[in-house]
Amino acid sequence: MQAVLRTFSSTAPSYTKGNTDKGYFCTMPENAALQKLLRENEQLFMETLFRNWFPFVCKTIYRIVQDTATAEDLAQDVFIKIWNRRAELQEVYFKAYLHKAAINMALDYVDKQKRRGVHMELGEQHEPVRVENPGAGMSLQQTTRHIQQAVDQLPEKCREIFILSRYEELSYKEIATTLNISVKTVENQMVTALKKLRISLQDYLQVTILFIAGAALYPLLLQC
Amino acid sequence: MLIGMSEQFENIDTLIVRSLENSLSPSEQSMLQKWLDEDATHRRYFDEIRRTWTITGEHDTQFIPDTAANWQRPCVYR
Numbered sequence: 504m505q506a507v508l509r510t511f512s513s514t515a516p517s518y519t520k521g522n523t524d525k526g527y528f529c530t531m532p533e534n535a536a537l538q539k540l541l542r543e544n545e546q547l548f549m550e551t552l553f554r555n556w557f558p559f560v561c562k563t564i565y566r567i568v569q570d571t572a573t574a575e576d577l578a579q580d581v582f583i584k585i586w587n588r589r590a591e592l593q594e595v596y597f598k599a600y601l602h603k604a605a606i607n608m609a610l611d612y613v614d615k616q617k618r619r620g621v622h623m624e625l626g627e628q629h630e631p632v633r634v635e636n637p638g639a640g641m642s643l644q645q646t647t648r649h650i651q652q653a654v655d656q657l658p659e660k661c662r663e664i665f666i667l668s669r670y671e672e673l674s675y676k677e678i679a680t681t682l683n684i685s686v687k688t689v690e691n692q693m694v695t696a697l698k699k700l701r702i703s704l705q706d707y708l709q710v711t712i713l714f715i716a717g718a719a720l721y722p723l724l725l726q727c
Numbered sequence: 728m729l730i731g732m733s734e735q736f737e738n739i740d741t742l743i744v745r746s747l748e749n750s751l752s753p754s755e756q757s758m759l760q761k762w763l764d765e766d767a768t769h770r771r772y773f774d775e776i777r778r779t780w781t782i783t784g785e786h787d788t789q790f791i792p793d794t795a796a797n798w799q800r801p802c803v804y805r
Contacts, residue, residue, distance in 0.1 A: 545804075546804070546805075549804045549805075550798070550805075553794070553798055554794060554798065557794045557797055557798070558791060558792055558794055561790075561792040561797075562788060562790060562791075562792070565788060565792075566787075566788055571790055571792070574790070574792070575792055575797055578792070578797070579797065579800060579802060582802070582804070583803055583804070586802075586803055586804040587803070643786075647786040647787075647788075647789055650782060650783055650786040651786065651788065653783075654783060665783075669780070669783055669784055670784075670787055670788075674748060674750070675744075675745075675748060675750070690741050690744050690745065691741075693744040693747075694740040694741065694743075694744050697743075697744065697776050697780065698740075698776075700779045700783060701775050701776060701779045704779055704782065704783075707782055708775055708778050708779065708782075
């Protein structure tokens with residue numbers, strides 16, 4: 504069993520936009536191996552799929568719902584759906600299928616929360632994320648937390664669209680299809696997101712500018 | 728025909744977000760390039776948006792779920 508799992512984890516395919524254009528069908532060897540497992544041993548197929556793709560599914564959901572326990576519960580639901588539909592999965596490309604299922608599960612959850620009157624928005628104000636001396640002695644975790652805080656402050660729909668584009672690597676057309684909105688709306692929301700984030704993260708942008716300027720000047724200083 | 732200032736900027740913003748996913752058509756690419764060459768502030772604005780795009784991508788969530796513990800949870804397929 505361990506050997507089977509290792510085989511899958513070391514050969515996990517990369518998911519590119521090209522794959523999404525072709526739907527869920529794939530002839531990659533590792534996907535074919537999963538299909539073979541599904542035909543021969545459903546329990547082992549499920550365990551292999553789960554152990555290899557649970558973190559991916561969970562993180563995809565977490566980026567949208569922003570709650571670890573909820574993300575884990577919803578990820579479990581994704582795998583339960585896979586199990587219940589296993590008879591229909593003989594030709595699918597599992598990574599793309601899981602990715603889409605995870606996104607839909609998360610978006611459905613957010614919609615249900617909205618209908619119940621529970622708003623996930625963390626804030627509408629777009630003041631800069633306050634950073635004490637950014638870059639100097641700041642850990643990667645702190646920087647990541649500040650940047651996530653800025654993303655979390657985006658208006659809900661804007662944040663969803665930004666996350667689907669930036670982290671889930673969906674094209675604007677795919678986002679429009681997923682959310683049943685126009686591509687123009689997606690582009691407008693991306694403009695809004697990036698403008699707000701540009702303000703929120705201005706301290707980090709300044710550090711980047713200084714770093715780039717410093718790197719450009721360094722060879723000149725060496726010549727002096 | 729003169730394009731209003733706000734409309735022009737709205738169009739440029741759209742071109743910028745399209746450039747981030749490499750979906751600009753050749754004519755849009757030329758239009759964006761022309762706008763960038765017009766003024767140093769345009770280039771600075773474009774660079775800041777691109778850097779915003781880059782740094783947000785470099786700092787994805789660090790949440791790592793406990794796969795083993797989740798596999799042990801009671802469910803229909805075990």
